[in-house]
Amino acid sequence: MRLSCTVNGRRRVADDVWEGESLLYVLRERLGLAGAKDGCSQGECGACSVQLDGRLVAACLVPAATAAGCGITTVEGLIEHDGSPSDVQRALARTDVQCGFCLPGMAMTVHDLLEGNHAPTELETRQALCGNLCRCSGYRGVLDAVQELVDERAARTAELEAEADRRAADEWETDPGAAPGAHRTDPNTPGGEA
Ligand code: FES
Numbered sequence: 001m002r003l004s005c006t007v008n009g010r011r012r013v014a015d016d017v018w019e020g021e022s023l024l025y026v027l028r029e030r031l032g033l034a035g036a037k038d039g040c041s042q043g044e045c046g047a048c049s050v051q052l053d054g055r056l057v058a059a060c061l062v063p064a065a066t067a068a069g070c071g072i073t074t075v076e077g078l079i080e081h082d083g084s085p086s087d088v089q090r091a092l093a094r095t096d097v098q099c100g101f102c103l104p105g106m107a108m109t110v111h112d113l114l115e116g117n118h119a120p121t122e123l124e125t126r127q128a129l130c131g132n133l134c135r136c137s138g139y140r141g142v143l144d145a146v147q148e149l150v151d152e153r154a155a156r157t158a159e160l161e162a163e164a165d166r167r168a169a170d171e172w173e174t175d176p177g178a179a180p181g182a183h184r185t186d187p188n189t190p191g192g193e194a
């Protein structure tokens with residue numbers, strides 16, 4: 001069977017896919033994307049987590065045939081355009097990690113969580129990570145990393161907003177006529193401006 005899907009924004013085709021093959025096998029062995037790990041092959045450890053049409057799934061449990069025509073994001077797809085790791089990946093790499101086998105799956109889970117919830121509580125983060133097993137480092141570092149990441153993103157957003165406000169104020173000072181609403185129509189003045 002020929003399988004065609006979009007992986008990390010690129011159309012990819014895999015030939016000779018057996019009907020019972022898992023999406024994880026296709027990603028790793030046929031498409032050369034080894035980021036998703038095979039920790040248990042039975043949906044227990046979360047090391048193989050990827051997004052399938054925007055939904056977090058255990059790739060080892062997804063029959064590859066059902067992913068035909070779908071959009072898939074793997075941990076390789078989190079990397080920035082300039083080739084640097086994403087802020088999620090950087091935050092997780094800063095933890096006191098030991099073997100790191102679980103980290104690609106954790107990165108996908110944290111990425112998925114923060115896409116839908118920009119400021120998760122620790123409980124929400126714990127719930128999101130409950131399908132990701134770490135056998136050697138534990139979870140405290142990951143929970144702290146997620147909180148740091150949330151704070152970093154909030155600070156960056158506040159900075160950008162302040163910068164946009166400053167720029168709007170500067171524009172208004174140099175050209176008050178360009179200020180939003182400066183030329184609004186006065187309904188009490190027929191055909192006139194306020
Ligand atoms: S390898 Fe898929 S959940 Fe463990």
Ligand code: FES
Pocket residue numbers: 097098099100101102103133134135136137138
């Ligand atoms: S760091 Fe080894 S399994 Fe998590």
